[in-house]
Amino acid sequence: MMDYILTTNALTKKFGSYKASNEVSIHVQRGDIYGLIGRNGAGKTTLMKMIGGLTHPTSGSFEITGKNGEKTEKMMPKVGILIEAPGLYPNMTAMQNLKTKAIALGIKDESYLQGLLKEVGLENTGKKKAKQFSLGMKQRLGIAMALVNQPELLILDEPINGLDPQGIAEMRQILHHLCNDRGITILISSHILDELSKVATRYGIIHEGKLLEEASKEELFARCSERLELKTNDITKTLEVLNSMGFSKIEVKDDTINIYERLNEGGQITVALAKENIMTNEIALKSDALEDYYFQLTGGQSND
Amino acid sequence: MYNLFRMHIYRTLKSKSTLVLGILLVVFTFLHLGLGYIVFEDPLNIQAGGLYIQSNGSDVSLTPDLVHQFFIQGNSALLILLTIFTVLMTNSDITKGFVKNIYGMFEDKGKLVLAKWCAVMSSVTLVYLVTSIVSLGLAILCYRTSYESGNWDLYLIEFVVVYIGCIAMMTMVFLITSLFKSSAGGMVIGLVIASGILQSIERLIDVIIAKLSGATGKETIMAFTGLAEEGARKFFRISDYCIDNVFISFSPAMEQSDIARTVIVSAAYALIGLGLAVLLAKKRDVKI
Numbered sequence: 344m345m346d347y348i349l350t351t352n353a354l355t356k357k358f359g360s361y362k363a364s365n366e367v368s369i370h371v372q373r374g375d376i377y378g379l380i381g382r383n384g385a386g387k388t389t390l391m392k393m394i395g396g397l398t399h400p401t402s403g404s405f406e407i408t409g410k411n412g413e414k415t416e417k418m419m420p421k422v423g424i425l426i427e428a429p430g431l432y433p434n435m436t437a438m439q440n441l442k443t444k445a446i447a448l449g450i451k452d453e454s455y456l457q458g459l460l461k462e463v464g465l466e467n468t469g470k471k472k473a474k475q476f477s478l479g480m481k482q483r484l485g486i487a488m489a490l491v492n493q494p495e496l497l498i499l500d501e502p503i504n505g506l507d508p509q510g511i512a513e514m515r516q517i518l519h520h521l522c523n524d525r526g527i528t529i530l531i532s533s534h535i536l537d538e539l540s541k542v543a544t545r546y547g548i549i550h551e552g553k554l555l556e557e558a559s560k561e562e563l564f565a566r567c568s569e570r571l572e573l574k575t576n577d578i579t580k581t582l583e584v585l586n587s588m589g590f591s592k593i594e595v596k597d598d599t600i601n602i603y604e605r606l607n608e609g610g611q612i613t614v615a616l617a618k619e620n621i622m623t624n625e626i627a628l629k630s631d632a633l634e635d636y637y638f639q640l641t642g643g644q645s646n647d
Numbered sequence: 648m649y650n651l652f653r654m655h656i657y658r659t660l661k662s663k664s665t666l667v668l669g670i671l672l673v674v675f676t677f678l679h680l681g682l683g684y685i686v687f688e689d690p691l692n693i694q695a696g697g698l699y700i701q702s703n704g705s706d707v708s709l710t711p712d713l714v715h716q717f718f719i720q721g722n723s724a725l726l727i728l729l730t731i732f733t734v735l736m737t738n739s740d741i742t743k744g745f746v747k748n749i750y751g752m753f754e755d756k757g758k759l760v761l762a763k764w765c766a767v768m769s770s771v772t773l774v775y776l777v778t779s780i781v782s783l784g785l786a787i788l789c790y791r792t793s794y795e796s797g798n799w800d801l802y803l804i805e806f807v808v809v810y811i812g813c814i815a816m817m818t819m820v821f822l823i824t825s826l827f828k829s830s831a832g833g834m835v836i837g838l839v840i841a842s843g844i845l846q847s848i849e850r851l852i853d854v855i856i857a858k859l860s861g862a863t864g865k866e867t868i869m870a871f872t873g874l875a876e877e878g879a880r881k882f883f884r885i886s887d888y889c890i891d892n893v894f895i896s897f898s899p900a901m902e903q904s905d906i907a908r909t910v911i912v913s914a915a916y917a918l919i920g921l922g923l924a925v926l927l928a929k930k931r932d933v934k935i
Contacts, residue, residue: 396751397933420752430744434663443661444748447654488748 347408348373348496348528349394354403356389363389365552366403371496371530371545376522378543379532380637386552387532388426391500394530395424407496420448423494423527425502429485433474437465437484440473444491459487463517479510486517497521499531503538511538518542536633550641563633571602571609574625575616584615648758648765651749655736655766658745664735668728675724676778680785683717711783711794711802712899718782720809720897723842725778726816729771730837733817736767737824738833741933750933757925764821764921771817775810801899808909812894815913816841818920819890825924828934843895849886857882890916 349371356364364386371377379387392398394405396419407422431440441456450456460466463483468476473484482502489497499518503511519542521527533539539546546563548556575581581600585593588611592603602612606628613623659665719725740746740763753759787794819840824833839845857867860882886892893912901909 392932395747397747399930399932419754422751424747424751426747428744430740430747432658432661432739432743432745435658435661439661443654443658443745446657447651447749448752449650491748492752 345370346373347371348375349405349407349530351390351394351405352403354390354393354405355401356386356393356398357401362552364393364400367549367552367554369547369554369557371528373495373528374522374526375545376518376529376531376543378539378546379530379549380534380536380539380546381532381549382534382641385549387549388500389552390549391424391426391498391530391532395422395426395498397424397426420492421495422498423489423492423496424498424500425482425485425489426498426500429481429488431473431481431484431488434472436470436472437468437476437487440484441487441491444488448492450491456491459490462490462520463487464513477510479506479513482506482510482514483517486521490521494527497527497529499529501533502531503533503535515542536637540633548637548640555640563636565603569603569606570629571606571612572625572627572629573600573602573612573623574598575600576622576624580619580621581616584619584621585612588612588615648762651753651759651762652765652769654749655763656769658739659736659766659770662735662739664739665732668732668735672725672728672774672778675722675728676718676781676785679718679722679724680789683786683789709786709794710798712798712805714783714786715779715802715805715809716898718786719775719779719813720805720894725774726813726841727838729774729813729817730820730841731834732774733767733771733820734824734830734833734837736770737763737821738828738830741828742830746933756928760825760925760928761921764818764924767821768814768817771813772810775813779806804906805899808897808899808906808913809894811910811913811917812890812897815890815916815920816894818917818924822920822924822927825927840891843891845889846886846892846895849889849892853882853884853886856885888912 347370349369351367351369353366353368354364355362355366367386367390369377369379369390379390381387389398393400394407407419432443435443437460438453438456441459442453445451445456457466460468463486465480465483465487468480473481476484486497486499486502489499503514506514515538518529518531522529531539531543540560544560546556546558546560547554573581578595578598578600582593582595585600585602588608590602590604594601594603609626609628613626616623746759750756750759783794820833820837823836824830827833827836854867886896887908890913893909897906897909899906
């Protein structure tokens with residue numbers, strides 16, 4: 344049985360008649376870095392806000408399970424969030440910002456807070472105020488803030504937005520450290536797919552408030568990898584023929600059959616189909632980048 | 648909740664605006680002290696000083712309740728600074744987005760509001776206490792009075808009732824700021840309440856009610872002045888139930904029933920304001 348730290352059940356948020364989140368059901372396993380993919384306005388932030396307790400769902404529910412099997416409400420203090428820009432007091436230092444949250448949670452150990460600053464590489468900021476920080480530093484402080492309550496689940500909304508390449512690399516390093524060394528499960532959203540693909544181990548693709556697909560990194564990359572795309576006048580018969588030829592890595596999507604193995608046997612497939620009086624409308628070797636796959640799924644267009 | 652309260656106090660102490668407002672408070676207290684010379688040197692200026700007493704042109708003894716009435720109740724600068732402080736303290740965790748860091752962690756969102764209200768009102772109470780004591784002391788030093796003729800019973804009534812009124816007004820400012828989630832909106836409406844600008848409108852409504860009820864010319868004037876004189880209670884006065892008017896019009900020399908009304912109205916505003924703010928927090932989402 345899967346060890347899920349977070350499951351949502353048809354989570355919906357309506358603003359008037361507009362559904363920002365439409366019956367979204369995601370499943371986040373413990374230890375995952377779960378990447379939420381979606382363009383701006385797809386509903387990623389709304390979903391995260393609901394899970395983070397900032398927004399009341401219109402309908403549906405979610406369940407966060409702790410290590411000891413504790414559920415939702417009791418587990419909320421074990422969720423760390425960084426939604427959009429980090430919420431910092433600009434006239435306070437990094438330590439003072441952390442201390443403010445720590446006081447609210449009854450944490451008195453300043454060395455623990457110092458450790459958090461070290462973890463995100465801000466241990467030497469001293470009396471520098473948050474308003475003087477670079478965007479990357481602010482984001483890292485935002486993560487430290489989210490870590491104050493020793494979360495089991497960390498929710499990060501677009502944490503790499505606006506960062507320079509070095510900032511992105513540092514953020515990636517921090518995320519790997521938190522997941523691998525501290526065992527924190529991370530739910531992260533981004534519309535920079537290439538970057539997300541470097542950290543996430545599982546994905547949920549959201550479009551117009553709906554969850555279109557949920558897949559592991561391997562599954563998703565398999566779908567993006569090279570394949571034979573086949574269109575015929577009879578899908579059922581075609582599948583029978585392909586089975587008889589020993590093809591097993593097959594996926595049917597609408598009127599297209601995707602074959603992920605023996606990609607050089609296109610000719611044999613066409614002949615075998617012709618023998619069974621099946622007309623081949625189209626057969627082509629295709630491969631996608633994650634971005635292409637995303638656009639294909641959402642019906643959008645890449646800028647290329 | 649105690650930890651949340653401590654958090655709000657911590658951030659208030661670290662805030663630059665607290666320091667600025669503190670400095671302004673000291674400056675305005677001394678300016679008010681200067682104004683005190685003009686007012687207390689000439690009893691004819693008493694009304695101009697915002698003191699609702701009958702001097703009849705004779706000397707006015709400087710009693711503790713009079714000093715409190717002048718320095719605290721009639722000090723619009725103090726009320727305006729307290730309003731600005733309340734708005735900033737109520738709104739800063741929202742405008743800065745800090746609320747996102749803690750909001751989801753507390754199942755009972757009402758506790759978040761309650762803790763913040765307690766922190767704001769503790770600060771208001773501290774300012775009230777300090778300015779009350781300092782003004783009593785400054786009055787001795789600067790106006791060479793020893794409060795020999797002072798009526799401390801009246802002072803106690805003045806001190807307590809004005810304090811309740813102050814808390815009620817700041818609770819309304821707290822509610823309005825929470826409602827609008829904007830410092831500007833909260834500040835404008837808060838200042839309108841605290842400065843008593845609405846009084847004219849309330850009194851105008853009183854006059855209309857009195858006229859519609861068949862009031863004579865004198866009765867209409869009494870309705871407009873809002874004085875608690877005999878006959879003034881003949882008609883319903885909406886201003887008797889408006890917090891700004893109740894606060895500004897209060898005098899410890901009032902009849903007991905009027906003092907009781909002032910306390911009840913103030914307490915009702917404070918409780919309803921706080922209740923609505925808590926309810927609002929439970930129902931609303933965090934939008935940043």
